[in-house]
Amino acid sequence: MTFLSISHLEKSFGANRVVKDFNLPIEKGEFVSLLGPSGCGKTTVLRIVAGFESPSSGSVTIDGQDVTGLRPNDRNIGMVFQAYALFPNLTVAQNVAFGLKVKGVAKAEAEARVAEMLRLIGLPDLGGRYPYQLSGGQQQRVALARALAVRPRVLLLDEPLSALDAKIRVSLRSEIREIQRELGITTVFVTHDQEEALSMSDRVVVMNGGIAEQVGTPFEVYNRPTTRFVATFVGTLNLFEAEADGQGLRIAGVPVRLPEAVEAARGGRLSVALRPESLHLGGGEVTLPATVEAVEFLGSILRLRLRVAGVLVALDTFNRADAPPPALGRAVEVGFSARDLVVLNG
Amino acid sequence: MNRVWSWLALGVGLLYFFLPLLGTLEFSLRKRKGEYSLDAYTAVFADPAFRATLGYSVGMALLTIVFGVLLVVPTAYWVRLKLPRLRPWVEFITLLPLVIPAIVIVFGYIRLYNTSSFLPLTGSASGTNLLLMFGYATLALPYMYRAVDTGLRTIDIGTLTEAAQSLGAGWVTILGRIILPNVLVAVLSGAFLTFAIVIGEFTLAALLNRPAFGPYMQLLGANKAYEPAALAVIAFAITWACMGLIQLVTRFSNHTRVNA
Numbered sequence: 001m002t003f004l005s006i007s008h009l010e011k012s013f014g015a016n017r018v019v020k021d022f023n024l025p026i027e028k029g030e031f032v033s034l035l036g037p038s039g040c041g042k043t044t045v046l047r048i049v050a051g052f053e054s055p056s057s058g059s060v061t062i063d064g065q066d067v068t069g070l071r072p073n074d075r076n077i078g079m080v081f082q083a084y085a086l087f088p089n090l091t092v093a094q095n096v097a098f099g100l101k102v103k104g105v106a107k108a109e110a111e112a113r114v115a116e117m118l119r120l121i122g123l124p125d126l127g128g129r130y131p132y133q134l135s136g137g138q139q140q141r142v143a144l145a146r147a148l149a150v151r152p153r154v155l156l157l158d159e160p161l162s163a164l165d166a167k168i169r170v171s172l173r174s175e176i177r178e179i180q181r182e183l184g185i186t187t188v189f190v191t192h193d194q195e196e197a198l199s200m201s202d203r204v205v206v207m208n209g210g211i212a213e214q215v216g217t218p219f220e221v222y223n224r225p226t227t228r229f230v231a232t233f234v235g236t237l238n239l240f241e242a243e244a245d246g247q248g249l250r251i252a253g254v255p256v257r258l259p260e261a262v263e264a265a266r267g268g269r270l271s272v273a274l275r276p277e278s279l280h281l282g283g284g285e286v287t288l289p290a291t292v293e294a295v296e297f298l299g300s301i302l303r304l305r306l307r308v309a310g311v312l313v314a315l316d317t318f319n320r321a322d323a324p325p326p327a328l329g330r331a332v333e334v335g336f337s338a339r340d341l342v343v344l345n346g
Numbered sequence: 347m348n349r350v351w352s353w354l355a356l357g358v359g360l361l362y363f364f365l366p367l368l369g370t371l372e373f374s375l376r377k378r379k380g381e382y383s384l385d386a387y388t389a390v391f392a393d394p395a396f397r398a399t400l401g402y403s404v405g406m407a408l409l410t411i412v413f414g415v416l417l418v419v420p421t422a423y424w425v426r427l428k429l430p431r432l433r434p435w436v437e438f439i440t441l442l443p444l445v446i447p448a449i450v451i452v453f454g455y456i457r458l459y460n461t462s463s464f465l466p467l468t469g470s471a472s473g474t475n476l477l478l479m480f481g482y483a484t485l486a487l488p489y490m491y492r493a494v495d496t497g498l499r500t501i502d503i504g505t506l507t508e509a510a511q512s513l514g515a516g517w518v519t520i521l522g523r524i525i526l527p528n529v530l531v532a533v534l535s536g537a538f539l540t541f542a543i544v545i546g547e548f549t550l551a552a553l554l555n556r557p558a559f560g561p562y563m564q565l566l567g568a569n570k571a572y573e574p575a576a577l578a579v580i581a582f583a584i585t586w587a588c589m590g591l592i593q594l595v596t597r598f599s600n601h602t603r604v605n606a
Contacts, residue, residue, distance in 0.1 A: 052508055072511040083502055085509035089527040098523075099513030143509075150513060 003028035003186050004049070004154055009058035011044050011210075018044050020210040022058070029184040031177065033197035036207035037233065042190045045207075046156050049188060051075050062153050078147030078185075082159040084139040086131040092142050093118070093127035099150035117145035120179060137168040144176065148183065155180070157189040161196060173200055194234050198222060206230045223275075228344045231273045238274045238313035239344075249341075252309030256286050256338050273342040276303065276316040281326070284335020292332060295325045308334055367582065374575035386576035390566075396577075399562035400545075406475070406558065407544035410482040411537045414490045415526075417483065419533065422494045423525055427503055440491040443484050448549040451481060456553070474554050481550040486543050490536035497532025498525075534595045538588040545584055 002025040011019040019041040026032050034042035047053040049060050051072035059068045067075050086095050093114050100110040118124045121141040131139055140160055147155060157176070161169045177200045180187050191197050197204045198218040206214045206221060206229070214221055214230045225231035232239070242249040242256070249256045249272065281304075293312065294305035302325050304315040315334060326332055377385040390396050425436050443451070455477055459467035467473035483490075503525060510520045526533065551558035563581065567574035 050508070050512060052511070072508070073514045073516055075512075076514070077512060079509070079512040081505050081509060083505050085502070085505040087506065087509070087524055087528070088501065089524070089530075098510070098515075102514040102519060146509075146513065156512075 001028065002026065003030075003063055004188070005059075005061045006045065006049065007059050007061070009045065009048060009060070010056045011041070011048060011053065012056045018210050019048075019055075022210070022212060024205060024212065024215065026186060026188065028186055031180055031187045031189065031200060031202045033189045033191055033201040033204045034207055035191055035194060035197040035204050035234070037192060040207040041210040042192075042205075042207050043158060046158055046188060046190045049154070050077055050079050050156050076150070076152050077154050077156060078150060078152030079156040079158065080140070080143045080147050080160045082162050084131070084136070084143050084163070086139055086143055086146070088131055090130075091127065092123070092129050092131070092134070095131070095142055096127075096146045096149050098146065103150060113149055117149045120148070120182075121145045122175075135168075136164050137172055140164065140172065141175070144179065148179070148185070153186070155185045155187040157187065159190055159192070161191070161193070169196075176200070198234070204234075206234060208233070223342075225273070225342060225344070228271060228273075231342060231344055236276050236314055238276065238279070238311070240272050240274070240309070240311060240313075242270055242272045244268060244270055251286070252288055254286060254288055256341070258338055258341065258343075271344045273344055274313075274336055274340055276314040278340035279313065279315040279334050279336050281315070281317065281332055282335055283333050285337045287333050287335045290332050290334045292326050292328055292330045294328065306332070306334060367579075370575045370578050374572055374579050377572040386572035387580075390573050390576050390580065395557075395562055399557050399559045402557050403545050403551075403559035406479060406482060407541045409479050410486060410544050411540050413479060414483045414486055414536065414540055415533055418487070418490045418494050418536070419526060419529070420521060422491060422498055423503060423521065426495070426498050427507060437491075437495075440487050444488050448481070448485060448547070449553070451484060452550045452553045455481060468554070474556060478550055478554050478556050478558075481554075482540070482544045482547065485547065485550070486536070486540035489539040489543070493532045493536035493539065494529055497529030500532075501525075501528050531596055535592050538592050542585045542588045546581060 004026040006022060006024040006026075009019055009022040010017070018039075022041070022045055024032070024045075034045060036042045044053060048055050051067070051070060051074075055068065059066055061067065062075070062077075086092075087098065090098065096114045096117050097110050100113055105113070114127065115124070118127055121144060123138060123141060123145075126134065126138065126142075131142070134142065140163075143160070160176070161172055164172065173196055189197070189200060198221070201218055203215060204218055204221045205212050208229045214226050216224070221230060222235055225234060225237075228239075231237050240251050242251045248258050249270075251272065288308050290306040290308045290313075292304060293307050296303040296305070297319070300319055302317050302319045304317065304325065306313050306315055313334075374386050375382040375384070377383060377389070421436070425433055456468060457463075459465050459473075459477055461469040467477045506524055506528070507520055510524050515523070545559055546563075547558065548560035548564055552561040552564070559581075563574065563577050566577055
């Protein structure tokens, strides 16, 4: 049952159409990420759901109620901003209690709710502090508590981790996900960071140029990208130009028989993609000759840069102390399974 | 060598500002022949007209500040939030009182709001008081607007507004509980400047015939010798107290609130 529905959303700023016929049904309790580069329209969609922007056309419904024409303060939506947006003149507890006070919640109940929220975000003793006395991570947790205190119908997260340093970002994203699961709150998360989107979400919407290029689980989006944009934007990808002859493909002159699961091309030239981890050194179902051009040490992973049929490709392999990487310039064989090939449409 | 010139420039500057003040102070203490005394000050403080005019001006200053805050804070906030393209125009308008003399403003008022006009404000004392307050607010507008606008620049009003809206707050709550407290230091700076302007203002009050402190100072200056000097020193003390309060509030605020 759809809880939050975004239907045929359009938004133009002057002649610039930033959101084009955007549709997204979201289930109750689902965590959906809008992922895309800057200017793809993801934040605009979020702001329309929050009520900060009016759509040129289309509608937003929450729990069956059309909220398209409602003011932001009448929507009962919680929002967390990239810049924290804590009220500098209020303490942590006053910040968290702000929405409750506005809604006229009784003092005792509000105090209990504030205490509950501060416990939830792991800062039960910091209620008396001012925002400037907190670290960035703590401020963002308080912002989350403040948004959740009013028990919103939907939680909107607008790149909440972007302003934080890498280590805190990683820990906070799992905290946010845990809290979201615990409360079962329907959440829309906007990010340009694919790792965040893939690690936190039930579903990911990859946006480009104002449209949803692909909507799917992180597994689907990563392993079965449907367009060239999604394939190149999400994760690292090796692209090959191939020729289709109706029965299979030829990559660098090597015939590749496609399994039925992979849609066979109708003929002509097309692009196929392979993730770095789908390639391995040595022969395989399909084997191509290659030359080692560079080796990058990424801790548990070794990334080899190989020249295959004139194309520079990446190959990821586990770093093992007993298997040193091949020398630069060495001729090697690269194998892969035809099952892992992704035929790109767009 | 450079340092010597710096000190020299500073010294000349200080002399330029302080010598007349010291002269005035010294003169104000010479009412009693042959010795220094506070007689001039005693005479001033004992004068009922002094207390009445100062009280009137302080009251007008407070009303002007309240009116100025109610006018300027929402305007500056709205222009920054929703009408940023109008900012140069609004700034230009708020600067106009600096280039239009007070006497032009007050003659305009008298002509527009006289007893035979559609809004005869000058027909009653309270109406004239209201007119005077509007006039004071106009004169203080460049300072009040700039102070508030500078304060608004230091906070992310767009995001704070949206955060408050998402929590259910309406415009009055946002202005009263979020925006105003966060620009309070700036508002107080504007308020103290307004206070100083109103206390010393002569033209509007004299031409609207109101019993303000400015016309009283002029009257005293025309009729007495030492008391005007004492009044000048008192007026300076009030102005400096306002400046000191601005500093105090600014310093105090650094401990309580920082950036968003």
